[in-house]
Amino acid sequence: MSAFNKYYETVKHWWSSVALPVARPKWLNKLSPKFKKVPLSLPSPTTLIDGAPVKQEQSHACPNYMELKLKFRDIGRMNGIMEALGRDFLTAMPEGAYVSRLGQIAFMARRVHEELANQSLATLIEKSHTHEKKHNKQWDKWDSANLYEMESMYRHHCKVKPELIEKLAKLSYEGRRRHRDILKNNDWDSAKPFLSEMVTLQRQLAESKCLQNNKHKTESAYQALMRQYIPDGKLDDIDVLFDEYEKGLDKLLPKILDKQSKEEIPLPLQGEFPAGLQLWLNKSLLKVLGFDFTRGGLYETGHNPVEGGTPDDTRLVIKTSDEMNFLESMKSAMHEGGHGVYIQGLPRSEWRYQPVGQDLGAAVQESQAFLVEMILGRRKEFFDYLSPRIEGLFQRFGEDYMTADNLYRLKTRVKPTVDRKNADEVTYFYHIKMRMELERDLISGALSVNDLPDAWNAKVKEFCGVEPDNYASGCLQDVHWFVGKFGYYPAYALGHMMAAQFESRMTRDIQNLPELLSMGQFKPINTWLNDNIHAKGRLMGSDALIEEVTGRGLSAQSLLNHLEDRYLKSA
């Protein structure tokens, strides 16, 4: 190779690593004619796995689809940048950067939206569909699923005005900050105008989403919002499922309360559990769960935590720990850990930024979190593993309240409360059901924000038989509405049901599950979850996935069985 060619290759390589086409620098024009032949937009660098390009960048028989893959790769990169900005907002950003950060996040949200909601993308999708129909053999199932997801992302955005996206992105991060202060000060007067503005914008968003989805022309505004989080979600089906579960629960709860009223009350924790040691415990537990710290971390925040992150940068955030109760931060870490292991297990090498490589939405996300936090993480065997270790960590040798049996009974004690986050596993559903009913009414207009506190209190009384003392322990306790998450709540209850259904299948496949838990060996559990759920990304919808993994569609029965086994049958 001549010296010039060598130089040419080097520059070509450098040029190809520039992600965005840029103006040709002047000095380039002075070079030889041969050099000038370098095309302005060389293909982006190809990532290789074992010598073969990853699917994201592998050329495809349909050039329009190939172009789509590169566009979505760049959209994914922008989403990754937004995620990183959001994590930083929660954990490290200096106060003085607040205003500029809101602007940065809103700008990025608008840019992502502009990339998604444009006609050229729609044309490429349409042409790719034509190619797929004509040359079906050239499309494997991953590519077809990817194209389907590209279209649904486009549909979520195409009729929404960019100004609305920008406003909502800004307001939702402002909402995190506002909620923190409002909660501290029990400040309903400040919450009211903020929530009113948010509800108005959410209604506008729902209206645009209803317009764009030709598959759900008659859907309600609330369902349109819910589908952002639960892509397969149909309200009618969810109502049937929730009714079935509620009926079963209404029968179980009095029996459980009666049984527990005759048992010894578990001993409360005593003394202080230093925050540093709690963080150490939580990080150790995440390691045990299989969380990869070379691609993520665990951080604390004064804000309410959020789930999320990307497979290469999964930074879990939990609330600053309460030194009187290590079980609280441990619960959050296990919950976020379930999310984190799912995110890290997505098919990132092959499909890093492609829609098919993403998680299946909030309900499946929550199923992974509930499986770890509530279903597996509250089994007696898990406390057998935990108890001697925390006795050592916190230096509480031989204390009765640190025994596996006492910790298990503490975590499975059922008592209706006003507080969702500290609710027990049995009454948790009532908190979701009442929130779902209230937010449906807020979006439809049947309930005004002004009347929310009274409506809230009436619902808690109806479902849990208790009443909050103030706004902070009532309608202001959750961050969701402040960050614009209307339609997210059903995902918790659906996720809990899925978790129980997955676990019942997993117990059949991994027969020594209890022994493994008592030794803290999560590897076989992780492998099962990865093979059956995580590594599949969005290859199929959540309904199809549940059916494939468990042999039947989602029902409330597994969760009811689980509650009966744990709370009524166990000694």
Ligand SMILES: [Zn+2]
């Ligand atoms: Zn969660």
